[in-house]
Amino acid sequence: MKLKIDISSNNLTVYCTAFEDQHHIKQKPVSADDIMAILEEKQIVYGINNEAIAKLSEKEEPSKDVVIAQSKPPTVGKRAEVHVQKRPKKREEVLPISNEAGDVDYLSPREGWIVVVNKDDEIAVKTSPTQGNPGINIYGKEIPGIWGKDFDLDEMGGINTEVDGSVLIATMDGFVIPRATKLNVEPVFRIYDDVGPGTGSIEIPDTYKVEVAISKDIKSGYWVKAHKITVGGCVEDCEIVAEELDIAQGIVGTSDLPINASKINVGYINGSRRVHAKGIRVTREISNGAQVYATQVKAYAIQGSSVIAGEGIWTDYVNGQNKIMVGIDYEAKVIHDRCIKELNDMDEPFEQLKKVWRNNEKRMAYLAELSKKNPKHPLIAKELPQIKEIKEKFDYYKEKIKSLQEKKEKALEKMLPTENPFLLIRNGFSRDNSSGSIVEPSSKIQVGNEQINIMEPSQGGLMTIIKGKFSFSPKYNIKEYKSRLNLIEW
Numbered sequence: 001m002k003l004k005i006d007i008s009s010n011n012l013t014v015y016c017t018a019f020e021d022q023h024h025i026k027q028k029p030v031s032a033d034d035i036m037a038i039l040e041e042k043q044i045v046y047g048i049n050n051e052a053i054a055k056l057s058e059k060e061e062p063s064k065d066v067v068i069a070q071s072k073p074p075t076v077g078k079r080a081e082v083h084v085q086k087r088p089k090k091r092e093e094v095l096p097i098s099n100e101a102g103d104v105d106y107l108s109p110r111e112g113w114i115v116v117v118n119k120d121d122e123i124a125v126k127t128s129p130t131q132g133n134p135g136i137n138i139y140g141k142e143i144p145g146i147w148g149k150d151f152d153l154d155e156m157g158g159i160n161t162e163v164d165g166s167v168l169i170a171t172m173d174g175f176v177i178p179r180a181t182k183l184n185v186e187p188v189f190r191i192y193d194d195v196g197p198g199t200g201s202i203e204i205p206d207t208y209k210v211e212v213a214i215s216k217d218i219k220s221g222y223w224v225k226a227h228k229i230t231v232g233g234c235v236e237d238c239e240i241v242a243e244e245l246d247i248a249q250g251i252v253g254t255s256d257l258p259i260n261a262s263k264i265n266v267g268y269i270n271g272s273r274r275v276h277a278k279g280i281r282v283t284r285e286i287s288n289g290a291q292v293y294a295t296q297v298k299a300y301a302i303q304g305s306s307v308i309a310g311e312g313i314w315t316d317y318v319n320g321q322n323k324i325m326v327g328i329d330y331e332a333k334v335i336h337d338r339c340i341k342e343l344n345d346m347d348e349p350f351e352q353l354k355k356v357w358r359n360n361e362k363r364m365a366y367l368a369e370l371s372k373k374n375p376k377h378p379l380i381a382k383e384l385p386q387i388k389e390i391k392e393k394f395d396y397y398k399e400k401i402k403s404l405q406e407k408k409e410k411a412l413e414k415m416l417p418t419e420n421p422f423l424l425i426r427n428g429f430s431r432d433n434s435s436g437s438i439v440e441p442s443s444k445i446q447v448g449n450e451q452i453n454i455m456e457p458s459q460g461g462l463m464t465i466i467k468g469k470f471s472f473s474p475k476y477n478i479k480e481y482k483s484r485l486n487l488i489e490w
Contacts, residue, residue, distance in 0.1 A: 003030050005038050006065070011137045014044055014069035016053075019062045032057040035068065046140040047071045075132035077148040082156065084124045086176045087183070088115040096200060107221055110200040114189055115176040116208045123161060123176060123183055124168040126153045158182035173209045188213050194233075195222050202226065206243065220253065235259065237273075250284075251275060265489055269305075276330065279487025287434060293330035296487045303432045304439070308333055312484055314424045318454070320432025320439035327421030327448040327465065332414035339408035343401065350397045357394045360387045416448060423447055424481050425460035 004017040018030045032053050039048060047070045056066050089112040098104045117123065132145035153163045158179055160172050170176075174185040188211045195202060196219035202212055204226040212226040217233035218240070228244040237253035245261040250268035257273075264277045272289035282299035286292055290305040297309045303319035309326045318324065325333075364387045371380050423445065432439040445452040447463045450470035461474040462481070482490070 003034060003038065005035075005042065007042070007044075007138070011139065012071040012073055012135075013067060014039070014138055015065040016056060016068045017062075017064050017066070018056060018059070019064075029057055029060050039069065044069055044138045046136050046138050069138050071138045071143075072136045074135035074143045074145045076146045077130035077132040079148040080129040080150045081127045082124050082151075082153065083127065084183070086115050086117055086121070086123045088176055088178065089113050091199070096197075106197045106200060108200055109203045114202065114204070116189075116204055116210060117170045117174065117176060117185060118208060119170055119172050121170050122167050123170060123185070124153070124156060126166040126168075128166060156181070156183060158184035160185035160187075175210060187211060191215065194219050195224055195238075206241075220255070223257075229261075245277075251290075254289075263487065263489065276334075279485070279489075281488045281490075285434075293334060295330070296485045298485055298488045298490075303434060310421070311418050312422045312424070312481070314426075314481065314485055314488075316426045316460075318425055318429045318441070318443055318460075319434070320441065320443075322443040324423065324443060325446040326423045326463075327416060327418045328446070329415050329418075332411045336408055336411035336415060339404045339411065343404050343408070346397065346401060346404075350401065353390075353394055353397060357390055360390055363387060364391070418448075420465055421448055422462060422464040422481060422484070424462050424476065428460035429454045429456075429458045431457065 002019055002021050004019065006015040006017070007013070008015075016035060035053050035056070039045075049068050049070065052066055052068050056063055056068070091113045094110045094113040096104050096106050096110060097108065129148035129150045131147050134145045135143035137143055153166065153168055157163060157168050160170060160174055161168055161183065162171050163169075168183070170185040172185060172187065174187045175189040177184045177186045177189075190213045191199060191202075192215045193199075194216045195214055196217075201223045202225070203223070204210060204212060206225075206227050209227050211228035211230065212224060213230045213232075214224070215232045218224055218231060218235045218238045220237035223239035223241075225239075225241040227242065229240060229242045230246045230248075232248050234249045235247055235251045235253075237255035237257055239257040240259045240261065242261040243263070245259070245264045245266075247264075247266040250270055251259060251266055251273055253271045253273055255273070258276060259273065260276045262278045264275065264280045266280070266282055268284040269275055269282060269286045269290040269292065270288045272291065274291045274293070276293045278295045280292060280294045280297050280299075282297075284299075285301040285303055286299050286305045286307060287301070287303045288305070292305065292307045294308070295310040296312050297307055298314045299307075300315065301317040301319055302315050302322055302324065303317070304321055306323040307313060307325070308328050308330050310329050311326075313324065313326050363383065367380055367384050367387070370377055371384075429441045429443060431441065441454050441457055443454040445454060445463065447470060448465040450465070452463075459474060461472055462476040463470070463472050465471070
């Protein structure tokens with residue numbers, strides 16, 4: 001028998017083939033020594049299979065590709081992985097919370113489908129691939145371990161992101177928005193329908209300088225809080241807190257839920273809503289019992305409403321019955337009015353409590369004297385705790401009333417902070433026909449400390465305070481007063 005030794009191309013396996021020697025009729029088995037000699041000659045020293053060689057030497061028939069040496073192959077390391085820390089869920093995957101009784105909370109915000117980040121926040125972290133364990137080839141030499149599959153983190157990053165080492169970070173404040181295989185950071189989160197039962201309320205801390213854009217309405221009972229809010233439809237009886245608020249249509253409703261923003265642009269305000277802002281621009285009317293508190297106000301018309309501004313009000317028409325005050329710090333006014341309301345609410349219960357205390361005051365003095373003579377007298381244990389409770393409640397009311405009165409007086413001192421406040425009514429006071437019935441002018445006007453009642457249609461003009469004195473003039477420099485409304489977006 002003749003021998004043939006083959007080595008695999010990667011030097012990991014040695015094959016031996018025994019075939020007939022045509023020069024000999026009787027074939028002799030291959031010799032183990034011959035095989036080992038060839039291996040030695042070829043410097044093959046690792047993974048030799050002595051058992052396979054021994055079996056091969058015992059055979060008288062041909063054998064093909066018998067593995068007589070096998071190396072130790074290297075292993076493959078772990079592939080690179082990415083851990084996405086800021087991946088939003090699909091909106092349909094985030095359901096409203098329900099309690100054990102089965103009641104579903106459709107109002108509260110739903111965590112998971114809106115993911116917001118600050119600049120430099122980590123969005124995803126890449127774990128690098130590892131190298132596998134080394135192997136040994138048939139020549140006894142080490143084979144380096146194989147590295148796991150790698151990928152470029154840049155392939156995951158979309159707009160407003162960058163890779164810093166093994167971390168994908170945001171380059172601006174914004175929302176994490178998946179786009180195909182990438183993660184974008186976008187400054188606007190768009191809701192293409194109402195904020196209502198299908199979405200829950202929206203609450204983005206003001207530390208994120210981002211915008212929530214709502215295509216339709218914000219429904220009653222819900223709330224939206226974000227740095228900037230834009231609304232394509234109406235704002236119903238809901239609460240809003242924002243730095244900037246743009247409403248394409250209007251603010252409607254009758255609830256006490258407040259709307260607070262630094263700047264507001266809105267089509268109209270209709271209904272007894274409370275709207276607080278520094279600058280408010282109303283392209284149509286403030287009407288139907290609206291309560292507007294601001295630093296500066298511009299509105300096409302004011303009708304049947306209350307408008308209080310710290311610095312200035314600009315309007316074309318004042319229709320029907322209104323309360324308009326300018327030169328009044330609206331925040332101080334709110335505090336002042338709240339104190340008055342609380343004092344009024346406490347007045348009747350305090351008077352009743354005062355009578356109860358007067359009836360018990362002498363009895364308490366009697367029990368105090370009795371306790372000196374007989375501390376264990378049964379009347380003391382029976383009546384004294386009840387009388388002390390009345391006394392504590394009475395003292396609490398007295399302190400609360402004193403505190404509210406002091407707070408009211410401080411607010412009153414701050415209510416007239418503005419020099420030269422102005423009320424500009426370009427076309428004048430007129431009847432209000434919006435409800436189908438004619439409402440004669442009956443507006444109470446206050447400019448600084450000057451109070452005026454308008455009881456019939458009259459021309460407009462400029463009302464202001466000059467050097468501490470009230471002034472009215474039908475003539476004015478329109479550019480000057482336009483520039484003074486510097487909080488209004490014209």
